Amino acid sequence: MVDRQPFPGPGLGVRCPGAITRDRLEAVRESDAILREEFAKNGLEGKVWQYFTVVPDFKSTGVKDGKRTFDWPCIIRAINTTDVMEVTVEHLSDELIDHLVNRIIAEVPGINRVLFDYTPKPPATVEYE
Numbered sequence: 001m002v003d004r005q006p007f008p009g010p011g012l013g014v015r016c017p018g019a020i021t022r023d024r025l026e027a028v029r030e031s032d033a034i035l036r037e038e039f040a041k042n043g044l045e046g047k048v049w050q051y052f053t054v055v056p057d058f059k060s061t062g063v064k065d066g067k068r069t070f071d072w073p074c075i076i077r078a079i080n081t082t083d084v085m086e087v088t089v090e091h092l093s094d095e096l097i098d099h100l101v102n103r104i105i106a107e108v109p110g111i112n113r114v115l116f117d118y119t120p121k122p123p124a125t126v127e128y129e
Contacts, residue, residue, distance in 0.1 A: 014127045018057020023110055024072065028055045030108045031074045038100055044078075048090045051078040053104075054128045055111070062112030064105070071112035074104050078116075079126065087121035 013020060015028045031053040039045050054075040062069045078090040092100075101114040117124070 014129045015052060015054050016057070017054070017128050024055045024057070027072060027074065027108050027110045028053055031055065031104050031111065034103050034107060035076060035100065038096065038103070039078075042096055044090070044092075048078050049080045050126065051076070051090070053077075054117075056128070060113050064112055069112045071110050073113040073115055074108065074111045075115045075117055075128070076100065077126075077128075079121075081121075081126075084126065085121075087124075087126060089118050089120055092116070 015032070016024045035051060035053055036045070039048065039051055044051070054077065055072050056075065058072070059070050060073055062071060064071075078092060079087045080090055081087045097116060104111055104114050
């Protein structure tokens with residue numbers, strides 16, 4: 001219980017800030033599954049306190065398969081803490097970030113941009129609520 005990933009933890013709502021839709025919930029489920037799979041493959045499972053994806057309720061312009069898109073960004077958060085009052089960001093290798101970006105964009109419908117949240121706590125909180 002101590003080492004379990006809190007996903008969906010307090011619920012998917014904190015991973016889909018704004019108006020919640022089936023499409024965004026599916027995007028956060030799929031992107032989070034990719035993140036968890038890649039963390040396990042790269043030996044980060046159990047070494048990073050919490051890692052998850054967020055799909056906010058705004059869209060950005062992009063290009064996918066040679067066509068203009070207007071889709072959501074996906075935010076990756078990977079953090080460590082001992083007391084949850086202060087949180088440090090887990091710095092991932094450039095190769096892993098590139099791989100995550102490529103997989104999420106290619107495999108998750110509705111996502112055209114991947115961002116990495118480098119904000120510690122304070123000033124940020126753990127979740128996006």
